[in-house]
Each structure stands twice: as C-alpha cells, then as structure tokens.
Amino acid sequence: MRHSSNRRAFAAAAVTASVSLLGIEVAANSSTPVARASFKSTGQRALPTPTAEPGETTVRTVAELEEALEEAGPGSTITVENGVYQRDGGDRWVAAASGTSSAPIVLKGTRAAILESDSPDGDYGLHITGSYWRVKGITIRNATKGIVLDGSVGTVIAAVEVRNIGDEGVHFRACSSNGVLRKSYVHDTGVESPQYGEGVYAGSANSNWGLYGCGDDGEDDTEGTLIKENIFRDIPAEGADLKEGTDSGTVRGNTFDNVGFSGENSADSAVDAKGNNWQVISNTVKNSTGDFADAFQSHTVYDGYGEDNFFDRNNVVGDIPGFGFGFYPEAGNVATCDNTAPGAELGLVGANGDPVPCEQGVGALASTVRPTEASTQSSSRTTSTLRFSRLAYRAVSSV
Secondary structure (H helix, E strand, O other), rough: OOOOOOOOOHHHHHHHHOOOOOOOOOOOOOOOEEEEEOOOOOOOOOOOOOOOOOOOEEEEEEHHHHHHHHOOOOOOOEEEEEEEEEOOHHHOEEEOOOOOOOOHHHHHHOEEEEHHHHHHOOOOOEEEEEOOOOEEEEEEEEEEEEEEEEEEEEEEOOOOEEEEEEOOOOOEOOOOOOOOOEEEEEEEEEEOOOHOOOOOOEOOOHHHHHHHOOOOOOOOOOOOEEEEEEEEEEEEOOEEEEOOOEEEEEEOOOOOEOOOOOOOOOOOOOOOEOOOOOOOOHHHHHOOOOOOOOEEEEEEEOOOOOOOEEEOOEEEEEOOOOOOEEEEEOHHHHOOOOOOOOOOOOOOEEOOOOEOOOOHHHHHHHOOOOOOHHHHOOOHHHHHHHHHHHHHHHHHHHO
8 A cells, every 4th residue: 555645735736737727718619621631640659759949830730730749849839720630540649748837738729629539439539648738628529538648747638528438538547647627528428338438537447557557556646636627427437436546636616417327337426536535525416317326435446545535515416326425435534514415315425335424514624623633532533534624625725
C-alpha cells in the first residue's frame, strides 16, 4: 500500500490549473464538411516532441492539424476550424508534445470542430501523452475511447463534447496528475461495450497496473484529478469510476443523468470511489434506470484503497433500489447528513448492505471544531472523520 496522507496537495494544484478556463466559447453543432487525410498517418505511435517555436496556427485540413500537433511547443495555440477531421485509416489523434505550467499548449475550436476515428470500435479519438495541454470547445466522437491521457501532467479539458464512444468517454490514466475535466458534455458511451462505457475513468484496475503503473510501487497513481460541472448522460457504466491507486481527486457539481444502468462488470452506480481521499461534492443523480443500485459507492478491491472518501451535499432525484451512499466496506468513508436521497429504498447510507448513520455536515463541523480539538476525541472513528472532514472542507471551499 502506498500512503496518501502527504499527497492531498494534488487536488489544490488541479483547482489552480482550472482558473485559466474563463471565456471559452462553445458553439452549437452545425452541418460541416468532412476533411480526409491524403496520406497514411503514423497510427498509434506517439508523435515526436517538437522543437518549433510556439505560435498561433489555424487549421482547416487533416494534414494541417497533423502538422500543427507535431510542431507544437510551449505556448502554441492551435485553432481548429469547423469541420470533421478523420485521419487516414481512422487512426487516433495524438498530442505528444508538452507545454509548461506557464505556457501550456492550446487546442481549441467550437463543438462543430470534430475529431474522430472511423467508428466506435476503431481507435481512440484523442490520445494525450504530453503535459500541460488546454483542450477547449471541440467535439470528439466515433472512437473506441474518447479522450485518453497517459502520463499527462496539468492538462485541462474544458467545454468539450464526447459522444458515440465504444468504451469510456474520458480516461485519466498511467499516473496522469492534476488533470481537469470541466464544463463538458459526455454522453452515449459504451455503445460497443456497455460494461466499459464509463463517462470518466481515473486510474486503472489493479489487473492493468502492469501496463499503466508507474513509480516504485508499480501502481497507477493517477492523482489530483478535478472533475467539475460536467454533464454525463446515457452512460451504461459508472458516470465516474475512480480506481484503486488514485488519490486526492475531486468530483464536484456534476450532473449524472441515466448512468450506471447496464449492471455489467459491477456498473450499477453514478460514482464508484475505489481510490482514497476523493471529495465528492454537490453532484446530482437523476433518471436512474436498468440495473442501477446505489447512487454513490465506495469499494475496497485492493488492500489499502477504497478508504477515507468524503461525500457531501449530493442530491439523488427519484427512486433507486439501493442506498444513496453504499460503502463496501465503511473503511473511513464519510457521507454527511447534508446529502439527500429521499427515494433510496434502503436508506441514505449503508455499509456492506446494512444501514449506518450519516455524519454531521461539513459546514457545521468546520465552524465548531478547531484543528487541535480532533485529537482529543475519545473515539478513533470520530477522530478520523473529524480530521478528514476538515481537510475536505478546506479543499473544496475554494473550488
């Protein structure tokens, strides 16, 4: 097990990364011509990191977009004109160059600027292997996976649309850190494989750490991910699947509309926190259908994970057959009494299938407990809850 108490700073860095997203323009879809490649692309191989000077480039053809991505560097801005951009053979678009925290690479356009593969069982839509990208406004569609980030640091995806995807919509993977997905619309995923059709996916299942793990422990320690103010609709697997190995992320202000309905591969909730120290705040779950069970879940599927996750001010609309918040096991996970799930048949909070009480609301807790008081509590369970709740309050109050 890798201890996570010294890594909560990742969440704050993710919040900082999102500050520059103001002023994004999002246009409605329109009828647009299809641009086609005139030569064979490099396919799934990552493009080399460029050495070109940064600048602003507007692209109108597949060839121009390929060249712009290949030559991008810190401070580059690539504006994609309206159109449909599909590489020869349906190969994935690759963003392999890296910007810097002060000079990110910007890839932007309207929703009518569409990057795609050739079908939902084709290739990825956009594969980001570099760091410090800002992807704004465009659409990704007709791909086996929508947007995949591998080993990417500080990348922000904002106001995009991801649709008609074979598996998951957006995936932060291979120890990507401080990534952001916000104000985006992800829908109609899992059209080929419903059991793998998550809206957003952070980390990797432990069975895949051999492929996507990093660091001394070999785990996929994707950390500090911020998932904020998105709409996830018609998602057959989890709206947000937060895997073991992940840590200190935030899921806040999202709408989960008809998600987690397939029941395949344990896909029966809107959010499943299998990592540690996730803050799940002010989300709405509605229109639950199919094999949906609990609105929010936490699972321990690997020793040392599925612990100390915090759920506050979430709202579950309509009837569901399970709990509003189901913990398997409880493992230091906290659901406050400021959550609502009046239509949850089994009650607001459960642990291993049995009802358990909710915890005092984080707002009241923050105003009544000083940092030095937590250590004086007689119950170790209460002590852990108070300490974590205060940390959660401090982190999310500025998001």
